[in-house]
Amino acid sequence: MPDSNPFSPSPYELNKESRATLAEWTTFSISVALLIPVALILTMIAIKAAPAISWPYLTGDVSRSGAAGGIWGPLMGTFYLTMLCLVIVAPIGVLAGIYINEYAPDNKFTRSIMVAVTSLAGVPSIVHALFGLGAFVATMGMPKGLLTAAMTLSVMTLPVIITSTREALSGVPKNFREACWNLGASRWQTIRTIVLPNSFGGILTGVILVIARAAGETAPIMFMGAVMWLRIAPSGPERLMPYGLNDEFMALSNHLNLISKDIPGMPEEMKFGSALVLLTLILFINGIASLVRLHLRRRKRW
Amino acid sequence: MSPDSSMQPTHLEFRDLSVWYGQSKALDEITFSVPRHSVIGIVGPANSGKSTLLKTINRTLEFIDIAKTGGDVLVDGQNVKSIRNVYSLRRRIGMVFPLPVGLPMSVYDNVAYAPRRMGIHDKAQLDELVENCLRDSVLWDEVKDRLDLLGTKLSGGQQQRLTLARALSLEPEILCLDEFSIAIDPVTTMKIEEVLMRLKERMTIVLVTNLTQQARRMADAVAFINASQLIEWGPTEQLFNNPGKELTGRYLNGEFG
Structure with a gap:
């Protein structure tokens, strides 16, 4: 007596089940498909770069326009550029985020500030480059160099930090703040004792991701003193700090750009070598951000 | 003990107090007063302006951008508007909210939070204060061995008593409770009610509640607020047994609300 089974599905329920299965498989296969280009890019770059990658490649000087030698100069340039950018943009962005959210x-x-932030985030990086050139070099009369390039990158990454800071701060429930205000704590005391300690991880993650963004950009720095080749001192402290604030500099992203398109007869492994180093650097920084997030999610306190 | 509240001087007074949120009026010319060491029950349907009334006392209404007030609130005869340092006002007024809020820090730090923000950092003094407040809020026995536990990890009822302990940490002279029992079980509610009746000797209590029977049990006087207006106020038994307005009687008897 199958008809009396109260759990026998109706035609509508059968149809519903098959559509549910279809939806799940479609979304799943598209997500898996996303992995393919990532895996292909990484494998291809790694294979083509393999002959070049070595300790002397990382620590050697650029020679013959990048066709030989290493990438020490660009590597140091990228390092100092992003650190400088971070020192400029992190305090400004975090403080602005605190003001806007708290x-x-x-x-x-306030709404016009937010429109400005959103618009700034939508400006293409090449326009930021022209802005930096116009504002810092032409108008303020600063020399093209490490500092002005870092300032240009800072303007570009400012909205990212402001937005991520705001998001981190607004993740702290409003009733914590109200409880503190009712206990006679000032807004600043509340921010310092409750809001910041509980949003620090989110703010830090945003800051770290900005490093990755700044390290990879080419357009904003190529008008701002990033050059093809500079002589780097062979030893001593100047080997580790090759550029002054106002000096021209080399940077990985710019180096990759120039050797890939401007120099004929460039060996493949030299191009892919610097691509791999740049990519590894950025993935490494993103990895740190993920670890921070993971660590903080584990010790979430409410 | 039940001091004859009519013999006590006025502690808290509302004079023609009105509050607007943008265009809508949340309180309409409220006037009544509360004697020292008494419990005033403020009852009325949801959204009638009861919580807004509490926020005018410690001026936390100022955190709501669109709120505007007219009229006066007086504490000990002093207009709260004229108090220049708002923190000296909030220190004297304890607040407990409908939903328990354990701050994301240890139980100890929760209770020591407000004293520390007032500049008290002496360990022995804080230890004593924390213990006293937790005893007053009937939480001490449950947490005394784990004061380093996160406040957010306590149960709802425990968090509500933690909120009460925090409100007591500055020895407030006026304690405002906004539907404190909404999120806790009846047994805990009764425990806290007992505590409050004892605390009355030390402070004036403003009890906002949806439970008319709770107001009847605890309050010396009751103010009935409906749709932003104070319908009437007076001694508890008089309002329950012989209300001046028909609406009051119907609300207190549970016929609407």
Whole structure:
């Protein structure tokens, strides 16, 4: 007596089940398909770069326009450029994020700040490059070099830090703040004792991701003093700190750009070598950000 | 003990207090007063302005951008508007909210939070204060061996008592409770009610509640607020047995709300 089984599915339920299965498999296969290009890019670059990668390659000087030698100069340039950018943009971005999320009243002025931040985030990096050239070099009369390049990168990454800081801060429930205010804590005391300690991880993650972004950019720095070749001192402290604040500099992203398109007869492994180093650097930084996030999720306190 | 509240001087007074949120009026010319060492029950349907009333006392309403107030709130005869340092006002007024909020720090740090923000850092003094407050809020026996536990990890009822302990940590002279029992079980509620009746000797208590029977059990006087307006206020038994307005009687008897 199969018809009396109260659990026999209706035609509608059968149809519903098959559509549910279809939806799950479609979304799953598209997600898996995403992995393919990533895996291909990484494998291809790794294979082609393999002949070049060695300790002397990382620590050697660029010679014959990048066709021989190593990438020490560009590597150091990228390192100092991103650190400098970080020193400039992190305090400004975090403080602005704190103001917008914690203090700013909901009015036209605040909304116009937010529109400005969003617009800034949408500006193409080549336009940032022209802005940096116009503002810092042409108008303020600063020399093209490490500092002005870092400042240009800072303007570009500012909205990213502001937005990630805001998101981290707004993750702290509002009723914690209200409880503190009712206990007679000032807004600043509340921010310092409750809000920041509980959003620090999110803020830090945003800051780390900005390093990755700054390290990979080419357009904003190529007008700002990034050059093809500079002589690097062979030893001594200047080997580790090859550039002054106002000096021209080499950088990995720019190096890769130039050797890939401007120099004829460039050996394949030299191009892919610097691509692999740049990529590894950025993936490494992103990895740190993920670890920080993971660590903080584990010790979430509410 | 039940001091004859009519003999006590006025501690808290509302004079023609109005509050607007943008265009909508949340409180409409509220006037009544509360004697020292008494419990005033504030009852009324949801959304009638009861919580707003509490926020005008310690001026946390100022954190709501669109709120505007008219009229006056007086504590000990002093207009709260004229108090220049708002923190000296909030120190004297304890607040407990409907939903328990354990701050994401240890139980000890939760209770020591407000004293520390007022500049108290002496370990022995804080230890004593934390213990006293937790005893006053009937939480001590449950947490005394694990004061380093996160406040957010306590149960709802425990967190509510933690909130109470925190509110007591500055020895407030006025304690405001906004539907404190909404998220906790009846047994804990009764425990806290007992505590509050004892605390009355040390402070004036403003009890906002949806439970008319809770107001009847605890309050010396009751103010009935409906749709932003104070319908009437007076001694508890008078309001329950012989209300001046028909609406009051119907609300207190549970016929609407």
